[in-house]
Amino acid sequence: MTDIKLESDFVAVEGSLKILGPDLKISAENRKVSSNRQTYRRALVHGNGDRLIVNFHDDYLGVEINGRRNEGIQLNGNVSVNGTDILDIINDLQEAVGNLMENQETLAERIKELEIKAGLRPTKQLESWITANRKLLTKTKIRIPTIDITRS
Known part of the structure; x- marks a missing residue:
């Protein structure tokens, strides 16, 4: 009743x-x-x-969905954003970040080569930046090639 x-x-x-x-x-x-x-x-x-x-x-x-910190929000089934599967978006973003990291490292290596060629020591700022980004991007499980910065 x-x-x-x-x-x-x-x-x-x-x-x-x-x-x-x-x-x-x-x-x-x-x-x-x-x-x-x-x-x-x-x-x-x-x-x-x-x-x-x-x-x-x-x-x-707008729409707001809240979940408790320990429980979160569970979505069952496929999730899409504007018609695109969220997993495809994540894969595309990971690939783009990986490409950016490769381009950054290539640029960093070229800067180092030019500094050495000009008789300069590779800059501390560049060394710090590479170290900081390596730690951050390692957390996102993106493969980061090793850069060897040697002091001249």
Whole structure:
């Protein structure tokens, strides 16, 4: 048996709640901002193709999902951003960062060669920068070729 109760400033439903329409609209006037002129406030919509849509047609300015620090947020199934699988995006970013690191190291080696050729000692600043970036990028599990900076 299900009970519906009016408690203080909310309605309590003991049991399951079934909505027979396609939209769940949530609107609190005191939480709206003046820049959002949307009159529809569709938080959840039963969309075409039997899909659940959050923030239908951008009725709200944004969507925030919070998870406890130790538990986080679990997404099951494929995750895509603007139609692109998130794993493809991550792989592309890792490849791009790897290419940048190779280009940086090539540039650093060329600068070192030119400094030595000019009779200068390789700069401490460059040495520090390479060391700092190596530590950072090692944490991201990207392969970083070794650079040998010798003092002349």
